[in-house]
Amino acid sequence: MGGAVLVGLDGTGNSEPAVRWGAEEAAVRNLPLHLLHSWTSQPWSVSSGAEDAELRRYGTEVLRRAEATAKELHPGIPVKAEQVDEEAADALAERGREAALLVLGSRGHDSIAGFLMGSVSLRVLGRAECPVITVREEESSVGPGPEIVVGVTSEGVAAGDAVLGYAFTTAAAHGACLHVVRARTPSSALRTVTARPQDGAEGTASEQELLSAGLAPWREKFPDVQVIEEVVSGRAVPALLGACSRAGLLIIGRRTQRMPMPLGPSVLAVLHHSHCPVAVVPRR
Known part of the structure; x- marks a missing residue:
């Protein structure tokens, strides 16, 4: 960097x-x-x-x-x-x-x-x-502490995007554990080759496999970073806010081509409600 x-x-x-x-x-x-x-x-x-x-x-x-x-x-x-x-x-x-x-x-x-x-x-x-x-202004810490939370999408994990790159680099620099959270909603559920929606435990397991596969190259590149993988059923904002209740930093991504509002509603909601510092990473 x-x-x-x-x-x-x-x-x-x-x-x-x-x-x-x-x-x-x-x-x-x-x-x-x-x-x-x-x-x-x-x-x-x-x-x-x-x-x-x-x-x-x-x-x-x-x-x-x-x-x-x-x-x-x-x-x-x-x-x-x-x-x-x-x-x-x-x-x-x-x-x-x-x-x-x-x-x-x-x-x-x-x-x-x-x-x-x-x-x-x-x-x-x-x-x-x-x-x-x-x-x-009331933040008393001078770093993310022992745990960092990063929110990812299935597309972002597959692409190995800038959000995970920044998250792993930051965790390595601070010696922090990285908690990777993927929110799974019904509309984002994976589909089988027959286009049948996968619901419940089956869908969550499939997304967990996808998350683990996407993180494997990052784990190999940063072997000293402890990683917690979690697929949460529900919307992204509540899932991230719940996961970062004890974290020192929350990392999220934003789309760079989003117009006319450059910051989407999820990013704004996280900035509004998070009780820890928030890092917003532009996706190329």
Whole structure:
């Protein structure tokens, strides 16, 4: 995984957990850390009535504090601090093309208002070409901990897509167990050569075999990663939220060609309800 770990800072309290998480990712992956702040996209409470020079000074202080936090946690990592006058979502999406990973703070999703306030994050998530981790402002951890959950589809497993690649790489970097979850609904049940739907235990067993076969090359490539395979009957969002109740990171994929809404309802629901940081990986 090349590039830097890019962290977007808006100058509010939700930036510090993102900085801590980004510094940890940079350290375990042996990558530089890139801190970015847009002085033209500061919160309303900061920017209302302020002069440009004052906004720039505020942005400089935001970056200074963030760099100090990162170096306190991991003194050896290279840190680049950048202040831009571009709109935040544009700057992050553009620099994310060269980044290995992008980390964003989240104000929390306890209400619809709080969710919609993260409009910059939502726009970046829909445009980013690298994996994006959203970290809530109340998050106290600085890494995924002992278990990571990744949600996969049967098509994704068969293709060995970017989601599993990122999940195994992340689990290996952190020494975490990887819990792979495949949700099985009636509409997604496998069919036999005679096109007869397979229901119940028979269908679940078939999907379990498909999941195991799809994961076999990844297990061989990452032999030190402990893997838990699970096929869950039901819809994907409840299955993933239930599986990650004790996990430190949930990894999901998104379609890059999805228009007019770049983030589908399942991705939005997971971002809204997950109690742990969420990594959204674009599928090529």
